[in-house]
Amino acid sequence: MTPFRPPRALVLLFLSQALATGATTASTTLASLVMADLGHEALSGLPSTLVTLSAALSAGLFGTLMLRRGRRFGLVGAYLLGAVGAVLGFVGAWQRVVPLFLLGAALIGAAQGGYQLSRYAVAESVPERVRGAVLGAVMLASVIGSAGTTALSEVLMTFAMRLHTSSEVVGWLLAGGFLLLGALLTSFWKPLAAPPSLNPQRANTPTAAPTPLTDPAVRWPALAVATAQGLMVTLMSLTPLRAHHMGMNHVQVAGLVTVHIAGMFGFGWLTGPLLDRVGNRFGYVAGAALLLSAALTALLSGAWLASSMFLLGLGWNLCFVAGSKALTRFSGVQGRVDALGYLSAAIGTLVGGSVIAHWGFAPLSMACAILALLPLLSAYKTRPVRGLVRV
Numbered sequence: 001m002t003p004f005r006p007p008r009a010l011v012l013l014f015l016s017q018a019l020a021t022g023a024t025t026a027s028t029t030l031a032s033l034v035m036a037d038l039g040h041e042a043l044s045g046l047p048s049t050l051v052t053l054s055a056a057l058s059a060g061l062f063g064t065l066m067l068r069r070g071r072r073f074g075l076v077g078a079y080l081l082g083a084v085g086a087v088l089g090f091v092g093a094w095q096r097v098v099p100l101f102l103l104g105a106a107l108i109g110a111a112q113g114g115y116q117l118s119r120y121a122v123a124e125s126v127p128e129r130v131r132g133a134v135l136g137a138v139m140l141a142s143v144i145g146s147a148g149t150t151a152l153s154e155v156l157m158t159f160a161m162r163l164h165t166s167s168e169v170v171g172w173l174l175a176g177g178f179l180l181l182g183a184l185l186t187s188f189w190k191p192l193a194a195p196p197s198l199n200p201q202r203a204n205t206p207t208a209a210p211t212p213l214t215d216p217a218v219r220w221p222a223l224a225v226a227t228a229q230g231l232m233v234t235l236m237s238l239t240p241l242r243a244h245h246m247g248m249n250h251v252q253v254a255g256l257v258t259v260h261i262a263g264m265f266g267f268g269w270l271t272g273p274l275l276d277r278v279g280n281r282f283g284y285v286a287g288a289a290l291l292l293s294a295a296l297t298a299l300l301s302g303a304w305l306a307s308s309m310f311l312l313g314l315g316w317n318l319c320f321v322a323g324s325k326a327l328t329r330f331s332g333v334q335g336r337v338d339a340l341g342y343l344s345a346a347i348g349t350l351v352g353g354s355v356i357a358h359w360g361f362a363p364l365s366m367a368c369a370i371l372a373l374l375p376l377l378s379a380y381k382t383r384p385v386r387g388l389v390r391v
Contacts, residue, residue: 012189013118014141016182020115022145023178026171032241033168034093045353048237049346051109056342058113063335071121078114079183086176093169123328135321136272139265146261153254211330221326222337224284224378228319230344231368234352235312242361259306263313271317283322284379290315291372298365319375
C-alpha cells in the first residue's frame with residue numbers, strides 16, 4: 001500500500017491556520033495583560049470571555065454559511081472580520097478606549113468561530129483512515145505562526161516604544177496583518193469538493209443532515225472537545241497574568257505562551273497518526289490525564305509553570321483531535337459543537353478572572369483539575385465505528 005499524501009491544495013489552508021494561530025498568540029492570548037494595564041485588572045478575563053462568547057455565537061452561523069455557500073466563502077469572510085477586529089482592538093488599547101478594545105476582542109472572537117472550522121475542510125478532503133494525520137498536520141502548521149510571533153517579540157517591543165505603548169498592544173496590529181494575509185491565501189484555495197448540502201451525490205461522505213447533539217455519536221466527542229477547549233482557554237488566558245504578577249517580563253511571558261503552543265500543535269505529526277492507529281478513546285484518556293497534570297502543576301512556579309503550559313497544550317491536542325476526528329462525519333453539528341467549546345471557555349475565563357481577583361489562583365487550579373476528568377466519560381462511552389457514516 002502506497003503512503004497517502006495530502007493534496008497540495010491543502011497547503012494554503014495549512015498556511016492560513018498558521019497565520020491564525022500567530023494572530024491569536026499576538027493578541028487575545030495576552031489580552032488579560034492589556035486589560036490590567038488599562039486599569040481594570042479585576043476584569044482581566046473579560047476580553048477572553050468576549051472572544052469566546054462571540055465565537056460561540058458565530059460558530060453555528062459560520063457553519064451554516066459554509067454549508068450553503070462553501071467553505072472558502074465562509075473562511076475568507078471570517079479572516080477579514082478578524083482583521084477588522086484586530087485593528088479596532090489595537091486602536092482601542094493604544095488610545096486607552098476600553099469599549100473600543102472590547103469591541104475589537106468581540107469581533108476577533110466572532111471571526112475565530114469561523115476560521116477554526118477550517119480543520120473540517122481539511123479532514124473532509126481526505127479518506128477517513130488518515131483524517132487524524134491531516135488534523136495533526138493542521139496542528140503542526142500552527143507552530144509556525146506562534147514561533148513567528150514570538151520571534152518578532154523584540155521588534156514589537158521596539159515599535160511599542162515608538163508608539164509609547166506596550167508590546168501586548170502592538171501585537172493586535174500584527175494580528176490584523178496576519179489575518180488579512182490568511183484571507184488572501186484562503187481566497188486562492190480551491191475546495192476539492194462542494195459542501196455536502198450542495199452535492200447530494202456524495203452519499204457516503206459527511207452530510208449536513210441534522211443530527212441532534214443528544215445522539216451518543218455526537219454527545220461524547222462534543223463533551224471532550226468542549227471540556228478541553230474550556231480548560232485550555234481558561235488556563236492559557238489567566239496564567240500569563242499570574243506569571244506577570246510573579247515578575248516575568250513580556251519576553252518571558254511570550255516564552256510561556258510559545259511552550260504552550262508547542263504542546264498544542266507541535267506534536268500533531270505524532271498525535272494525529274497515533275489516533276488513526278489506536279483510536280479516539282486513547283486520545284480522551286491520555287488527554288484527560290495531561291489536562292489534570294497541567295491544572296495541578298499550574299500552582300507551582302519556575303520551570304513547573306512552563307511544564308504546566310506544555311501539558312495543557314498537549315492534553316488539549318489529544319482530546320481536540322480525537323473529538324474533531326469523530327465529528328468529521330457530522331457536518332450539520334460541527335458549528336454547534338464548536339459553539340459549546342467556546343461557551344465553556346467564556347464561562348471559564350469570566351469566572352476564573354473573578355476567582356483569581358478574590359481568592360487567588362489555587363481554587364481555579366483545583367476546579368480545573370476536577371473538570372479535567374470529564375473526557376474519561378467520553379472514553380467510556382465511545383464505541384468503535386465500523387465503516388458506517390451516520391447523518
